[in-house]
Amino acid sequence: MxxxxxxxxxxxxxxxxxxxxxxxxxxxxxIQDSVDYLKLEHSYIEVRTMAHGLKVPWGMDYVNNRVLFTEIEGNVKELDLETGKVKTLLQLHDVFTRTTPGLLDIAIEKTEKKNPFVFINYTKKVDSAIVSSLVRYQYTGDTLINPKELLTVRGANGHNGSRLLIDKNNILYWATGDVANNKMAQDSTTLNGKVLRMTLDGSIPKDNPIPNSLVYAWGFRNIQGMAMDRLGNLFTAEHGDAIEDEINWVRPLHNYGWPLIEGVHDTEQEFAVARKTIMTEPMRAWTPVIAPAGLAYYNHSAIPEWQNALLLVTLKSQSLRVLTLNSDQHDVKQEHVFFTGRYGRLRAVLALPNGDVFLSTSNRDWNPQPGFPKEYDDRIIRLRIHKKKVGTYLQEDTVGANHMMRNNGVLLYQNYCASCHKPDGKGVDRTFPSLVNSSTVKNMKQFSMLLLRGTTLKKEINGVRYEQDMASFSFLKDEELVSILNYVSKQFGNKKVTTVEELKNLRKKN
Ligand code: HEC
CATH class of the missing domain: 1.20.5 (Single alpha-helices involved in coiled-coils or other helix-helix interfaces)
Structure with a gap:
């Protein structure tokens, strides 16, 4: 039924x-004339496409009535907000791009000068190694000149981070990924899995917390969003593994736990770790995961409902989330969710000085969701307060269908597995293995153990060695695991089924 x-x-x-x-x-x-309206408690927001036909606009920043943005394959472009025209400022030819690596974020110096510095970071190959390179340019108003490489850190096929942020004192923060290497984030002497803090020429500020080190905070997996509030509090959004996506309030020298602790401290093992070493918990965590991406701080009176809030865009849950902060800025007071599934995956968000909000879609990336990309993707979308009443409008989304998930293999699979193995079970070439006809899926005991333990040893699957490990799903209840196991087996395997009894026994042995 x-x-x-x-x-x-x-x-x-x-x-x-x-x-x-x-x-x-x-x-x-x-397309640029058709608009949506969104109704908030008191206001209406007009949602308008400002640019389309783009390929994964990954990062955006604002200067002089223009939005400068990156595209993952190596373009830096400019959207002129007066004329609506998009112009290419720079084409990089040494970008290494594949699934998630590529040209990622952009940040612009805060200055009255006509030629501000523009910072970008991207992955490239040096000999056979992948590195993540931070490069500074000068913006002439027409093009980008005088490239200077400030820093390179280790790169990889996944988990390269990364976001750039410049504060009002022109200090540059760079959030680097752990390059899918479990040793990085907890080692304060490496530059991966960190928030780095530097001056605009890449040198170490005198007031950094560790003398002669760029490292500002550590214990991060794969930060995808970074924002600063009016008081200078720094916030990040990052991808959890199979559970616990996070928003963190980042403070100097704090350790955010990865990979020893995931998300909030809620298992015996994690309590034990936290008793030995002080680790900071996230402000907010999400399970099932939503795949957070860009983060911005909003405090303009134009949209009163969103004052003093973090705006978070997400990939997997395809939404804009407005996280209002409490008055001490250290907690999320409320969460409102908008646009779920309407524009597809959302990658970057930018709050403009005039109170407009810009979003970018990511429907032409490696992992489009069903129904996307549309012909005019990817897009940059503007949200602007609309003073008049409108007839038809979108409303806040009601989230959390969790209660109906427990025994529903389809929904559980969609929530916990499909982001990697895809709704059709075919996976992603060389990144996530196909479950269709997988020998592991056909062997119910082996399959159950894999979900309970995660990947324990590296082996080739049909001639491919996968760089990433798969996390354990032992946090799921027995009924939930059995629903997933049986669903996957019926859809993609040999249709054998297991029972809660069998799973309980395996769990005991585990
Ligand atoms: C974050 C991505 C991700 C998620 C989510 C994920 N997996 Fe995996 N899965 C992987 C990767 C990567 C591997 C290969 C690991 C290796 O070989 O080290 C894998 C391997 C597997 C295998 C082994 C395939 C074979 O032929 O040996 C099975 C079965 C599997 N996953 C099932 C699932 C199920 C069921 C779920 C949901 C409960 C799930 N996975 C969720 C990434 C993921």
């Missing part, structure tokens, strides 16, 4: 998607 309902539901969803796809194709010429 339930399966039947879900079928009807997904038919409905795909029809709506097809339908809107059709009508938007007709309207493609005028």
């Amino acid at each position: 339930r399966t039947y309902l879900i079928l009807v539901f997904s038919l409905l969803v795909s029809c709506t998607v097809l339908f809107s796809c059709q009508s938007l194709t007709d309207k493609q010429q005028s």
Whole structure:
């Protein structure tokens, strides 16, 4: 019965998607004229496409009525907010891009000068090694000149971070990924899995917490968003493994726990670690994961409902989340969710001095969600307060269908597995193995142990050695694990099933 309902539901969803796809194709010429409205408690927001036909606009920053942005394959472009024109400022030819690596973030010096410094970071190959390179340019208003490489750190096929942020005193922060290497984040002498703090020529500020070190804080996995509030508090958004995506309030010398502790301290093992070494818990964590990306701080009176809030965009849950801060700035008071599934994956968010908010989509990246990309993707979208009343509008999303998930293999699979192994189970070439006809899936005991333990030893799967490990899913309840195991086995394996009894026994032995 339930399966039947879900079928009807997904038919409905795909029809709506097809339908809107059709009508938007007709309207493609005028995509920039078609708008959505969003209703907040008191205000309306106009949602308008400002640029389209882009490829993964990963980072954005603002200067002089322009939004400068990166595209993952190596372009730096400029959107002129007066004319609406997009112009290419720079094309890099040495970018190494594949799934998540590429040209990532951009940040602009805070200055009255006409030629501010512009910082970008991207992955490239030096001999056969991947590195992450931080490069400074000068912006002439027309192009980017005088490149100077300030720093390179280790890069990898995944977990390169990364965000750049410049504070009002022109101190530059760079959030680096742990390059999928478990030794990095806890080693304060390496530059990976860190928030680094430097001057605009890449040197170590005198007031850094560790003398002669760029390291400001550590214990991070893969930061994808970074923002600073009006008082100078630094916040980051980062990807958890299979659980516990995080927002952190980042302070000098604090250790955020990865990989010893994941998210909030809530297991015996984690308590034990935290008793030995002081580790800081996140302000907010999400399980099931939402895949957080860009983060911005909003405090303009233009949208009163969003004052003193962190704006977080997400990839997997395809939403904008408004996290209002409490008055001491150290806690999330409320969370409001908007646009789920409407524009697809969202990568970057930027709050402008005039109170507008810009978002970028990421539907042409390596991991598009069902129904995307649309023809005009990727886009840069503007949110602006709209003073008049409107007839039809979008509303805040109601989230958390968790209660109906427990025994529903389809939903559980979608929530915990499909982001990597894909809804059709076919995975992503050389990154996530296919589950279709997998010998592990066919062997129920081995499959159950894998979900309980995660990857324990590296082996080749059909001739491919996967760089990333798979996390343990032992945090799921027995009923939930059994639902997933049986669903995957029926869909992609040999249709053998297991029971809660069998799983309980394996868990005991584990
Ligand atoms: C964050 C990405 C990610 C998620 C989420 C994920 N996996 Fe995996 N999975 C991997 C990777 C990477 C490997 C390969 C690991 C290795 O070989 O070291 C893998 C391996 C597997 C294998 C072994 C395949 C074989 O042929 O040996 C199975 C089965 C599997 N995953 C099932 C699942 C199920 C079921 C879920 C959901 C509960 C899940 N995975 C969630 C990344 C993921």
